[in-house]
Amino acid sequence: MDQPKTIIEKIWEQHMVHEEEGKPDLLYIDLHLIHEVTSPQAFEGLRMSGRQVRRPDRTYATMDHNVPTVHRNVIKDAVSKKQMDTLKENCEEFGIRLADIDHPDQGIVHVIGPELGLTQPGKTIVCGDSHTSTHGAFGALAFGIGTSEVEHVLATQSLWQSKPKTLQVHVDGKLGTGVTAKDLILAIIGKFGVRFGTGHVIEYTGEAVQNLSMEERMTVCNMSIEAGARAGLISPDEKTVEYLKGRRHVPAGQDFDDVVDQWLSLASDEGASYDQTVMIHADEIEPQVTWGTNPSQSVPVGGHVPDPEVVKEDRDGVERAIEYMGLEANQSIESIPVEHVFIGSCTNSRLSDLKRAAEIVRGGKVHDRVKAIVVPGSQTVKHQAEAEGLHTIFLTAGFEWRDAGCSMCLAMNDDIVPPGERCASTSNRNFEGRQGNGSRTHLVSPEMAAAAALEGRFVDVRKYASTVGG
Amino acid sequence: MEPLKQHTGRVYPLNRANVDTDQIIPKQFLKRIERQGFGQFLFYHWRFHDDGTKRKDFSLNDPMYEGASILVGGENFGCGSSREHAPWAIQDFGFKVVIAPSFADIFYNNCFKNGILPIQLPISVTENMIKEAEDHPYELKVDLEEQVVSDGSQTVSFDIQPYHKEMLLNGWDEIAVTLTYQEKIDQFEQKQS
Ligand code: SF4
Numbered sequence: 001m002d003q004p005k006t007i008i009e010k011i012w013e014q015h016m017v018h019e020e021e022g023k024p025d026l027l028y029i030d031l032h033l034i035h036e037v038t039s040p041q042a043f044e045g046l047r048m049s050g051r052q053v054r055r056p057d058r059t060y061a062t063m064d065h066n067v068p069t070v071h072r073n074v075i076k077d078a079v080s081k082k083q084m085d086t087l088k089e090n091c092e093e094f095g096i097r098l099a100d101i102d103h104p105d106q107g108i109v110h111v112i113g114p115e116l117g118l119t120q121p122g123k124t125i126v127c128g129d130s131h132t133s134t135h136g137a138f139g140a141l142a143f144g145i146g147t148s149e150v151e152h153v154l155a156t157q158s159l160w161q162s163k164p165k166t167l168q169v170h171v172d173g174k175l176g177t178g179v180t181a182k183d184l185i186l187a188i189i190g191k192f193g194v195r196f197g198t199g200h201v202i203e204y205t206g207e208a209v210q211n212l213s214m215e216e217r218m219t220v221c222n223m224s225i226e227a228g229a230r231a232g233l234i235s236p237d238e239k240t241v242e243y244l245k246g247r248r249h250v251p252a253g254q255d256f257d258d259v260v261d262q263w264l265s266l267a268s269d270e271g272a273s274y275d276q277t278v279m280i281h282a283d284e285i286e287p288q289v290t291w292g293t294n295p296s297q298s299v300p301v302g303g304h305v306p307d308p309e310v311v312k313e314d315r316d317g318v319e320r321a322i323e324y325m326g327l328e329a330n331q332s333i334e335s336i337p338v339e340h341v342f343i344g345s346c347t348n349s350r351l352s353d354l355k356r357a358a359e360i361v362r363g364g365k366v367h368d369r370v371k372a373i374v375v376p377g378s379q380t381v382k383h384q385a386e387a388e389g390l391h392t393i394f395l396t397a398g399f400e401w402r403d404a405g406c407s408m409c410l411a412m413n414d415d416i417v418p419p420g421e422r423c424a425s426t427s428n429r430n431f432e433g434r435q436g437n438g439s440r441t442h443l444v445s446p447e448m449a450a451a452a453a454l455e456g457r458f459v460d461v462r463k464y465a466s467t468v469g470g
Numbered sequence: 471m472e473p474l475k476q477h478t479g480r481v482y483p484l485n486r487a488n489v490d491t492d493q494i495i496p497k498q499f500l501k502r503i504e505r506q507g508f509g510q511f512l513f514y515h516w517r518f519h520d521d522g523t524k525r526k527d528f529s530l531n532d533p534m535y536e537g538a539s540i541l542v543g544g545e546n547f548g549c550g551s552s553r554e555h556a557p558w559a560i561q562d563f564g565f566k567v568v569i570a571p572s573f574a575d576i577f578y579n580n581c582f583k584n585g586i587l588p589i590q591l592p593i594s595v596t597e598n599m600i601k602e603a604e605d606h607p608y609e610l611k612v613d614l615e616e617q618v619v620s621d622g623s624q625t626v627s628f629d630i631q632p633y634h635k636e637m638l639l640n641g642w643d644e645i646a647v648t649l650t651y652q653e654k655i656d657q658f659e660q661k662q663s
């Protein structure tokens with residue numbers, strides 16, 4: 001038998017167009033996703049040099065970062081409007097499919113790729129967005145690129161990439177009741193830091209990972225970039241196949257059976273070796289809350305804000321983060337009041353996320369102090385949720401129920417957390433000012449966000465034991 | 471792209487780890503559809519109060535660093551979002567070289583596409599540079615051909631991929647380079663379908 005290989009090596013080899021000593025490899029790109037914020041300068045570059053889009057059929061565009069999530073047809077911000085109009089014009093000029101603001105498929109780029117079946121195992125997928133790693137949940141090699149690279153892929157359908165190192169993150173055991181995929185990835189980043197993945201592609205393995213649903217796998221892979229990794233993926237299995245079956249861009253009939261064999265053969269071989277392996281035990285993980293301004297600064301909900309006097313590393317950074325967040329050393333997490341709750345973003349805005357949050361919310365009322373919004377990841381998710389009556393549960397409790405987009409994850413539209421106010425958010429970044437200048441973000445799971453909305457502060461979601469699933 | 475072979479300039483020290491691209495260029499400035507003009511928004515919320523006046527407590531506003539063209543930062547520089555607006559802002563502000571003990575991958579790659587040279591050096595070296603530059607006006611001379619950085623009394627060498635080096639030295643348009651491989655891409659596609 002050949003030398004055992006990881007899925008990362010297999011996909012890499014299958015996409016190598018050219019290799020040469022002293023150079024990165026020229027890698028073929030199967031799918032290029034684009035959105036309004038990181039593409040205008042790329043199209044402008046093409047026009048200036050008289051170049052064409054090589055494979056419009058392998059390119060797919062949507063609008064997500066800027067779009068309003070209420071009153072969609074009145075875009076008050078002229079600059080945002082210009083950016084959306086520019087994407088539309090560019091897609092028309094170069095013959096690229098676009099799910100624009102009125103389109104039933106519109107949504108966050110990393111939500112709609114899998115939903116439409118564009119995302120498939122073994123593909124190389126890029127997008128001018130760092131959370132492209134989300135698509136790795138399907139066993140695709142998916143990574144974020146800059147605008148010059150967007151232009152490069154448009155013109156050549158390829159990219160120069162140096163071969164990444166491989167990093168196995170092995171999660172054994174089982175996640176406890178009320179402990180989610182979000183808590184798992186926050187715990188991983190909390191344990192190993194925001195740069196342990198630098199220069200690597202992560203493969204998540206182990207019992208706890210296999211047990212995750214496809215939507216939960218997307219939550220984990222989504223935040224690989226927060227660990228510094230270029231991409232994160234999970235070997236495809238029966239769950240992957242089941243999820244993709246019947247989706248619009250997935251082959252059907254005999255072609256499907258053939259492609260399934262190919263997909264499953266991509267899984268990392270037994271005995272394949274990685275440049276690095278780290279381990280974490282799922283049973284030790286508890287619901288997490290970030291207290292600081294980078295995603296590794298998290299503690300279990302029963303814990304406390306750290307004391308800069310006793311931390312071993314980056315004392316100044318810890319001190320600055322506590323000050324920015326308006327917290328005190330040793331303060332208990334459960335004593336932190338929140339004014340905003342955001343359930344959404346490419347990390348946690350899929351149907352199962354909304355369902356689990358709704359289970360907590362059902363019959364309750366949003367706390368007086370709190371303004372809470374639910375922003376489904378795509379219009380499709382929105383309609384599915386409405387078909388199941390989830391919107392009624394949220395609306396009755398006092399949440400707002402919005403249209404799809406990135407929304408308060410980065411506050412490029414009107415969904416902003418005001419200076420000094422605090423938000424329990426299901427998104428992926430708690431950087432200074434991420435949700436609005438001076439805003440304070442605490443990253444949590446959808447269940448934890450829902451519970452915080454009801455109680456006006458962080459609480460251990462496991463106290464809703466009768467409603468949290470295993 | 472302008473070739474970059476050697477550069478001598480004043481150092482601006484930014485003694486923070488994990489400086490993310492949201493800090494380098496906040497999102498409200500990402501709505502522009504041009505590539506130019508982002509320098510004025512560099513580190514916006516660190517440099518300016520809400521009313522637009524300069525913050526005295528942020529060192530880049532210190533006249534000592536006016537005209538600085540070499541930024542020396544902390545670990546994991548440029549982490550977070552893939553926005554190329556970050557190197558655009560750094561370059562437009564006047565920086566040609568960024569030195570740090572480690573960089574986030576996407577940011578590192580984005581630099582080369584915009585004529586910025588990112589140099590990775592051991593933290594003991596960068597911390598020393600930061601100390602010097604916080605103390606007094608401090609200049610460095612960077613020689614890409616020789617792969618060395620020198621402050622006149624001390625010289626350190628750095629690693630860089632030959633491909634990246636060539637690109638900066640020649641100021642290449644990467645797409646034009648790739649298009650010379652068009653035939654191979656055609657062949658690959660034929661094989662794939
Ligand atoms: S939801 Fe947030 S993280 Fe995801 S693509 Fe949109 S802005 Fe980026």
